[in-house]
Amino acid sequence: MLKGEGEPAYPAAATGAGVGVYSSTARRRQLGPLYPLFHQYPVVFSMREQNYSDGKELQHRTQAEAPGIKSWTSQAYTLGGISNFVSTFLTFPIYKVVFRQQIHAVAVSEALRQLWHEGPQYFYRGIYPPLLSKTLQGTLLFGTYDSLLCCLSPVGPHSLRHRWAAGLMSGVVEALALSPFERVQNVLQDGRKQARFPSTFSILKEFNSYGFWGRLSLGYYRGFWPVLVRNSLGSALYFSFKDPIQDGLAEQGLPHWVPALVSGSVNGTITCLVLYPLIVLVANMQSHIGWQRMPGLWASMQDVWDTRGRKVLLIYRGGSLVILRSSVTWGLTTAIHDFLQRKYRSRKELKG
Known part of the structure; x- marks a missing residue:
């Protein structure tokens, strides 16, 4: 599907909507000195945040539902x-x-x-x-x-x-x-x-x-x-x-x-x-x-x-x-x- 006129050039996650997005304060605390680059390269940072969220969610679901590697x-x-x-x-x-x-x-x-x-x-x-x-x-x-x-x-x-x-x-x-x-x-x-x-x-x-x-x-x-x-x-x-x-x-x-x-x-x-x-x-x-x-x-x-x-x-x-x-x-x-x-x-x- 072609991108419509007026749509952002990056996913909604980078704008603050969607899964895995943090507030401005939390994002500033997480990115530290790299925070000024966020507005220049939003896609890269949004993908990082999305992957981090998905990974944590998958880890929690695996520990709760799947047997995984068992230990004594x-x-x-x-x-x-x-x-x-x-x-x-x-x-x-x-x-x-x-x-x-x-x-x-x-x-x-x-x-x-x-x-x-x-x-x-x-x-x-x-x-x-x-x-x-x-x-x-x-x-x-x-x-x-x-x-x-x-x-x-x-x-x-x-x-x-x-x-x-x-x-x-x-x-x-x-x-x-x-x-x-x-x-x-x-x-x-x-x-x-x-x-x-x-x-x-x-x-x-x-x-x-x-x-x-x-x-x-x-x-x-x-x-x-x-x-x-x-x-x-x-x-x-x-x-x-x-x-x-x-x-x-x-x-x-x-x-x-x-x-x-x-x-x-x-x-x-x-x-x-x-x-x-x-x-x-x-x-x-x-x-x-x-x-x-x-x-x-x-x-x-x-x-x-x-x-x-x-x-x-x-x-x-x-x-x-x-x-x-x-x-x-x-x-x-x-x-x-x-x-x-x-x-x-x-x-x-x-x-x-």
Whole structure:
């Protein structure tokens, strides 16, 4: 298009209209001794100001929206621990009912009757080990996943292969660090052992009475191999599909907490249902204590299969509560983690 008569020979940005233009005072302060040349060569200076503004805008948008180059940060560890602490405290009653079903192969009503018969003083018996272990689990799970993902793929977006590998390795770290906590927790929650082992200290005293290898294989790391498989596969599944589901729902214009809640619920439910036989196996193996009857991995699998009447349906007894527990726990955990992460980023942007 030809320039019309009376139009300026340079863009509107140089005259004070448009994006990236500063006031006369700000322009004088920025240009310093070069300010007198501005009126002689307005196009050059307007292009400089426009490029500076566009560059700052692009930098801010890239930092806010794109993953970019990631570096190690302790923030992922902190947010993971807080989110798991809150969700574990809120959902512990559901977990205890499910555990009774896994141990005794009873219906929901029978598990509730057992807890009611024991009295309210025992209802939260065993909460401290899972509260501590789940807090450490969240710290390790989210923290090591983020750190490993930084090593595998420093520049985003991250591929499914990278998310799967980082999730798998974070699950291995989690199993190594937290198996002793789960072992003590499962003994405490078994109603048959309340008289013999009334407290955590009594259980630790029993484990420490073994020899070195006995402390590991029969004590703290009883049932380690199924724990390792369960945790590594569970973490890989969760982290591989959490973000795609959450991003897809976020595109629908839903409130921020809805995609995180739904994504965590769906992933937690599917993961626990797929790995539920391992969950039952771990609960049964870790409930044994002492030298009298300590079957190995294969014998424990056979025992679980036989006591469940050699039926897959009976192995999945308690599945309805597993769905509820997994949906609530991982939904809350993911939603709380996402909320805290947004707050952290907003505060960081304000400071920056």
